Amino acid sequence: MKTLKLLVLVCAFGIWMIQPLKAFSSSLCDAIPGNLVTNCGFEAVYFTGWTKGGNEGMTGIMPSGYYKSNSGNWFLEMGPKGSDGTLSQTLTTITGQDYAFAFYLASEGDSPSDFSAYWDGTQLLSLTNPNSGVAYTSGGAYTLYTYTVTGTGSDTIQFDFRDDPGVLLLDDISVSAVPEPDTFSLLILGLGLGLAFVGRQRLFA
Numbered sequence: 001m002k003t004l005k006l007l008v009l010v011c012a013f014g015i016w017m018i019q020p021l022k023a024f025s026s027s028l029c030d031a032i033p034g035n036l037v038t039n040c041g042f043e044a045v046y047f048t049g050w051t052k053g054g055n056e057g058m059t060g061i062m063p064s065g066y067y068k069s070n071s072g073n074w075f076l077e078m079g080p081k082g083s084d085g086t087l088s089q090t091l092t093t094i095t096g097q098d099y100a101f102a103f104y105l106a107s108e109g110d111s112p113s114d115f116s117a118y119w120d121g122t123q124l125l126s127l128t129n130p131n132s133g134v135a136y137t138s139g140g141a142y143t144l145y146t147y148t149v150t151g152t153g154s155d156t157i158q159f160d161f162r163d164d165p166g167v168l169l170l171d172d173i174s175v176s177a178v179p180e181p182d183t184f185s186l187l188i189l190g191l192g193l194g195l196a197f198v199g200r201q202r203l204f205a
Contacts, residue, residue: 027072029172036091036099036175037157041072051088054160055080058167059087068135070104070142070171079167084114088158091175093151098178101157102146106135106169113163119149120156135169142171148178 027041038049042061052059058079069075078085093099101119109131117125124147133141149155157175161168 027074027172028070029174030072032174032176034176036093037089037173040173041069041171042074042076043072049089053086053088055083055085055162057081057085058163059085059161066136067106067167067169069169070106070135072171075169075171077167077169078115078161079163080161081164082162084160084162086158086160087170088156090154090156093153093155093175094177095151095153097151099149099151099175100146100178101149101175102144103159103173104142104144104171105130105132106142106171107132107163108134108166110163110166113166113168114161115168116160117145117147118156118158118160119147120152121158124149130168142169149175 027043029035029037029040030043032040038044039047046061058077058081060077061074062077063069064073064075067075067077076087078087101117101124103117105115107113107115107127107130109129111129113129115125115127115130116123125145132143135142155175157173159170161170
């Protein structure tokens with residue numbers, strides 16, 4: 001009985017110790033100005049900001065180790081068997097504003113496996129048995145996918161995934177506003193066009 005209590009205490013202490021590590025670590029996506037995605041690199045506690053759905057088996061936030069994160073200390077490992085799992089997040093955006101929607105995916109080409117990405121239900125990416133290279137600690141590769149999307153005021157990003165024999169890895173998700181053309185640059189361009197027009201008028205005067 002005492003041994004069981006001691007084991008419970010040790011486990012509780014371990015969980016208590018690991019949470020500050022998650023809460024205070026950061027990822028590449030955290031440094032992107034104006035990134036709207038909460039817990040973009042899965043560094044926060046558990047699935048903060050995200051909604052899971054579908055087949056939730058073999059899907060969890062994992063520390064960089066046997067497999068590596070793209071950046072930071074944590075990543076999402078996805079390996080539902082037999083049917084797709086989903087992960088989604090709804091963002092508050094500016095209507096009419098263009099955004100860059102980006103994420104990093106690592107995959108081993110397992111069969112069957114699939115991965116899809118959506119913006120407001122519109123499919124942007126559909127992969128079957130994707131293979132980007134194995135993301136082992138000693139090497140491997142994540143592939144960057146990026147898309148330009150338009151805000152409607154409230155928009156949802158979603159990922160669908162399945163990997164029967166193995167896992168897919170997802171990290172560093174961002175949705176950030178595409179910068180408007182620099183006002184000063186536009187002024188210079190307008191001035192240049194104006195001078196060119198005046199010169200043309202004088203040439204043919």
